[in-house]
Amino acid sequence: MLMVAGFFLASCAATKTDQGGDVDAASASASSSSGGEITAGTQEDLIVNVGDRVFFEFDSSELTVDAQATLDAQAAWLMQYPDTNITVEGHADERGTREYNLALGDKRAFSVYSYLAQAGIDTNRMEYVSWGKERPEVIGSDETAYSQNRRGVTLVSN
Amino acid sequence: MIKKILIILFFSFNANAALEVTIAQGKVEPTPIAITQIFGADSDTARYGNTLRQIISNNLTNSGLFYTVNEDLYIQSDNLVEKVPRFEDWKLIKAQFLLSADVSKIDKGIRLRMRLYDVFNAKEIEKLQLTIPDENLIRRVGHTVSDIVYERITGETGYFDTRIVYVSEIGPLDQRVKRLAIMDQDGHIDSHQFLTDGKNMVLTPRFAPNKQLITYMEYKNNLPRVYIYNLKTGEREIVGDFPGMTFAPRFSPDSQSVVMSFSDPNNAANSEIYLMDLNTRSRSRLTNDSGIDTSPSFSPDGEKIVFNSDRGGSPQLFIMDKNGDNIKRISKGRGVYGNPVWSPRGDLIAFTKLTQGNFHIGVMDLNGNNERVIVRDFALESPAWSPNGRYLIFHRQKRSNLDGTGGEVTIHFIDITGYNERIIPTPRDGSDPAWSPLL
Numbered sequence: 071m072l073m074v075a076g077f078f079l080a081s082c083a084a085t086k087t088d089q090g091g092d093v094d095a096a097s098a099s100a101s102s103s104s105g106g107e108i109t110a111g112t113q114e115d116l117i118v119n120v121g122d123r124v125f126f127e128f129d130s131s132e133l134t135v136d137a138q139a140t141l142d143a144q145a146a147w148l149m150q151y152p153d154t155n156i157t158v159e160g161h162a163d164e165r166g167t168r169e170y171n172l173a174l175g176d177k178r179a180f181s182v183y184s185y186l187a188q189a190g191i192d193t194n195r196m197e198y199v200s201w202g203k204e205r206p207e208v209i210g211s212d213e214t215a216y217s218q219n220r221r222g223v224t225l226v227s228n
Numbered sequence: 229m230i231k232k233i234l235i236i237l238f239f240s241f242n243a244n245a246a247l248e249v250t251i252a253q254g255k256v257e258p259t260p261i262a263i264t265q266i267f268g269a270d271s272d273t274a275r276y277g278n279t280l281r282q283i284i285s286n287n288l289t290n291s292g293l294f295y296t297v298n299e300d301l302y303i304q305s306d307n308l309v310e311k312v313p314r315f316e317d318w319k320l321i322k323a324q325f326l327l328s329a330d331v332s333k334i335d336k337g338i339r340l341r342m343r344l345y346d347v348f349n350a351k352e353i354e355k356l357q358l359t360i361p362d363e364n365l366i367r368r369v370g371h372t373v374s375d376i377v378y379e380r381i382t383g384e385t386g387y388f389d390t391r392i393v394y395v396s397e398i399g400p401l402d403q404r405v406k407r408l409a410i411m412d413q414d415g416h417i418d419s420h421q422f423l424t425d426g427k428n429m430v431l432t433p434r435f436a437p438n439k440q441l442i443t444y445m446e447y448k449n450n451l452p453r454v455y456i457y458n459l460k461t462g463e464r465e466i467v468g469d470f471p472g473m474t475f476a477p478r479f480s481p482d483s484q485s486v487v488m489s490f491s492d493p494n495n496a497a498n499s500e501i502y503l504m505d506l507n508t509r510s511r512s513r514l515t516n517d518s519g520i521d522t523s524p525s526f527s528p529d530g531e532k533i534v535f536n537s538d539r540g541g542s543p544q545l546f547i548m549d550k551n552g553d554n555i556k557r558i559s560k561g562r563g564v565y566g567n568p569v570w571s572p573r574g575d576l577i578a579f580t581k582l583t584q585g586n587f588h589i590g591v592m593d594l595n596g597n598n599e600r601v602i603v604r605d606f607a608l609e610s611p612a613w614s615p616n617g618r619y620l621i622f623h624r625q626k627r628s629n630l631d632g633t634g635g636e637v638t639i640h641f642i643d644i645t646g647y648n649e650r651i652i653p654t655p656r657d658g659s660d661p662a663w664s665p666l667l
Contacts, residue, residue: 129542129564157450167566167580167609168431168660169476170536170543172445172452173489173499173520176473180497199450200473200491204429209401209635211606211627 111151113226120147124182126220129166131177133185137222141182144224145189158182158198159223161205163216168202175200182222197227255647258295259381261288262323262347265299267307267330276331276338276366283370284327284377286414287388290641291378292648297323309341315350323347325381329373337361340369344377354380367412367419368667375666385616388413391664392621393433393442394639396422397657401628401635406430406659408444408457413614413663415639415652423457432476432610433457435664436483442662443467443477443486454488456506468504468511472497476522481530487514489522501535501552514552525569526550534558534568534577545579547594558596563588567610573617576644580609589622591644602646612662619643621652623659 108114116122121144124137133141148154160179162171179198187193207223208215263285266277288294303317308328318326329342337360344354354376360369368389375386396409407426412419424430424446433444440459445452454467454474467474470490477488484506489499501515501524515521519539526533534547545559545568559565563583570577571591581588581601587608592599607625614620621641628635639658642649652661 129538164607165582166543166564167523167536169489169523170520170538170566172431172473172475173491173522176491176497176499177520180491180493184496198497200452204404204406204431206402208630209628209632210630211634215628215630 111154111226116144116147116224116226120144122225123221123223125217126178126222128163128216128220129174131160131174131181133181138185141185142189145186145191148186148191148195153228154226155195155228156186156197157225157227158186158196159205159225160198160200161207161219161221161223162203163219164203164206164211165216166203168204172200172202175202178220178222182224186224255645256293256643258289258293259324260297260322261294261325261327261377261381262297262302262318262321264302264308264326264328265305267309269332272363273331273333273338276363277329279366280329280331280340280370280373283367283414283416284374287371287374288377290414290650292643293378293382297321308345309343313345313347315345315347318345318347325353325377327377334359338363338366340373342373342376344380367416371412371414384618385666387614387616387619387663387666389667390615391419391435391667392639392652392661393423393435393664394623394654394658394661395430395433396654397637397659398426400632404429408433408442409654409658410459411654413652415654417653417655420655423459423462432660434478434612434662436479437481437665439483441479441483443479443488445475445477454486456486467506468509474502475499476524478525480526481528487524487526487533489524501533503550512551514548514550515555516552523567527570528572528574532570534570536566536568545577545592545596558592558594559599560596561599569611569613571613571617572615576617578611578613578620578644580611589620600646602644603640603642603649610660610662614663615666621661621663623661625659 121140124140158179160175162174179200183196183198206219208218266281268274268277285296301321304314307330309330326345326347332339340358342356346353371389374388378386390413391410392413393410396407397404399405405426406429408423408430410421429447431445433442442457446455452473454477456465467486472493473491475489477486486504490502491497491499499520499522501521502511502513504511517539519537521537523536524533531550532547536543537546543564543566544557545565546555546557548555563581565579565581567580568577576591578591586604588601588604589608589611590601606627609623611620611622623637623639625637626634637657637659639652639661641652
């Protein structure tokens with residue numbers, strides 16, 4: 071058990087730097103609304119100006135402080151576009167069994183879903199689904215890819 | 229099925245205790261068997277004979293318990309179905325057993341006659357005659373004869389007349405197209421068949437122990453749910469009406485129920501194990517814990533269930549009674565465990581374990597003792613037992629690279645002693661293999 075804990079801690083440490091970098095980038099673009107040809111209230115708008123995803127630590131479905139900040143911004147954005155419905159996808163990296171990762175992906179998706187619900191978004195506007203490790207964002211068998219794949223993604227569904 | 233179609237006439241001699249090949253751990257020296265030409269009087273029957281000989285020879289060799297003595301060495305070239313062999317000739321080339329057969333056309337189809345001899349003891353140990361109503365059954369007849377030879381010589385139940393259902397994979401790793409496919413246990417291309425069209429992702433198919441059914445998970449309309457596929461009719465039916473994801477299904481030994489995970493939206497989408505009675509459609513919840521509970525697998529007597537749970541902090545293996553009582557952790561080693569599967573003999577649990585950057589497939593006793601790693605690699609998953617409990621099939625995936633290359637996934641076969649690993653060929657990539665019971 072002690073050795074397992076050590077393994078987890080090592081993974082988390084490696085993850086945090088990756089995650090920090092990504093979320094910072096996301097919030098930076100959120101504050102500098104670039105406008106341009108992007109249609110407001112669309113998936114592209116969400117990606118560019120808010121950040122469509124949050125990242126999780128290894129084997130965890132808890133929302134990090136950075137993830138919560140991204141979701142606060144998503145909630146505000148969803149308030150701004152009340153006709154927008156979303157599906158939250160939960161994903162896992164490839165270092166677990168298919169079935170365990172389906173379960174983990176569902177918990178991750180639900181973490182995002184329930185955070186947005188608590189932030190005031192009507193649950194009738196939201197669905198969630200787990201893709202386990204079946205739909206990686208980044209192909210690759212290393213921690214760089216894994217940290218990008220342990221994610222919850224908000225998709226505009228209408 | 230085939231047992232009903234074929235008229236099998238046994239003239240068993242019940243020879244004093246069959247020669248037993250030990251299944252104790254360690255490498256088994258393959259037993260040499262000679263297989264004569266399978267004689268046929270015309271071009272059709274000669275062709276059937278060649279096909280049959282090839283199937284039988286491949287099956288026996290692939291088991292790791294036999295090798296076929298090279299035909300070029302055979303001194304006697306007669307049909308030995310109606311004639312006593314010159315045992316000295318076969319002893320000379322060190323064939324321990326000798327199989328001879330012939331095929332002929334009869335009114336109602338094809339007739340196969342076969343005799344198996346124990347060369348060293350100079351006696352016949354099996355003699356049978358089969359009537360084959362349709363030439364499309366030739367492959368299955370080959371498997372059936374292989375089973376008879378295997379059983380007669382090793383004393384173990386055979387496994388050749390069986391099928392493997394698996395997930396056929398193609399396309400980029402981030403947009404894989406996954407289809408259910410089925411094939412004979414030898415993976416022969418002539419037996420290969422797709423069951424779904426690839427429109428929806430499918431995962432984790434498993435056979436019913438005594439029905440022509442497969443349970444699996446499918447993303448229909450993007451809703452991941454457990455389904456049952458009927459092999460006779462091709463119909464697909466959802467298992468129960470659940471308001472959230474259902475997954476990780478397996479049949480109970482009587483095929484009357486499915487045990488699976490359900491992530492209840494009213495329970496923070498935490499996965500618990502449920503039992504779904506397919507007749508009454510009633511469901512019962514077996515676990516109740518804030519951790520993930522998944523990958524349930526019944527004991528062959530139907531009394532207990534082994535499953536995967538992270539209730540202690542990391543994913544480990546547990547056994548509980550069939551009603552969810554008496555939960556006990558069994559995995560003791562270091563690492564992250566998953567995929568527990570109860571052996572058909574009832575005495576072992578196969579599992580995967582992730583530790584020190586590698587996956588391992590191994591077996592352990594029911595109390596978690598005597599953990600043995602059978603194979604280790606970067607990515608291994610989905611162990612499934614042969615119906616006789618002597619072999620495992622699983623999938624192995626290569627590392628993938630940022631440029632999208634790599635990640636090839638293939639189905640493998642291995643003796644639980646850790647010897648005799650080989651690939652089971654599939655036309656595309658293959659994962660999540662599951663073995664049918666003996667047909």
